[in-house]
Amino acid sequence: MAAPTEGMAGLNSLGAAEAMSVAEALSLPAEAYGNDPNLEMVWAMKAYQHAEVYFNLISSVDPRHLKLTRTDDVIYAAFRSDFPELRIDVLDPEELKSPAAKEKWRPFCMKFEHEVEDFNYGTLLRLDCSKEYTEENTIFSTRIQFYAIEIARNREGYNDVIFHQTAEPGK
Template sequence: MAAPTGGMAGLNSLGAAEALSVAEALSLPAEAYGNDPNVEMVWAMKAYQHAEVYFNLISSVEPRLLKLTKTDDVIYTAFRDEFPDLRIDVLDPEDLKSPAAKEKWRPFCMKFEHEVEDFNYGTLLRLDSSKEYYEENTIFATRIQFYAIEISRNREGYNDVIFHHRRKEANQ
């Protein structure tokens, strides 16, 4: 994954006091902020860090062996029951963002409100599972959508290409 640019590099420079301040600020209710661009930047940095950690995981560990949550089996079964024909190797943004898709995703996501911590947090999701995170290959999704799609990609072998590519690079 490419190095963060612009404001993304700032998160890595936070000291313990600053990180504690950010964590405390993020624990306040959303109404306390309005549309504060600083809060939006912190959330974007947090989403980027999550994406970076996840990509490093699927690059280092055989994806079929990964367990992302304690409820992976439940998430996978519910996802494939609700979206049996959804193409996950290369996602169509309309399958997540169109009004019809949002109506279908909403009840699915709400099933996990009390099962998955931060189920509705904003998360970055790769559109093409064979490629890294970069602007044109990334969409904003909820955490439970990320889990549903990435657990499925791991189990169905779509993320294997990332793992094998990194492994091949390491052996050269």
């Protein structure tokens, strides 16, 4: 995974009290904030850390055995019911971000409003599942979109390539 940006590295220097203040601030509803660049950086850092942890997980544990949420089975069934033909090995950003795609994704996401904690938080999602998180291979999605696509990638074997690349001697 690429090194964190300079701003993200700066967050690592926060003391315990400052980190607690940041955590408390993140628990407030989005309406409480304007377009605060400092807050955006904190959200970006949180998304980056989530991506790093997830990539390390699929690199070290067979993805077919991972359980990402307590509702993986429900998420997977709903995802494949609503998006049976969506290509998940290499995502087309238009399938997530175009106005037509947003109209399809919105009802899917709302199904999980009370089922998945922070279902609509911003999360980083790899476009090509055979590659690492990089600026060119990453898109911003909601957490439930991330879960739906990554649960499907794990169950359907698309993330196996990452696990096998890191499991091979000399890698």
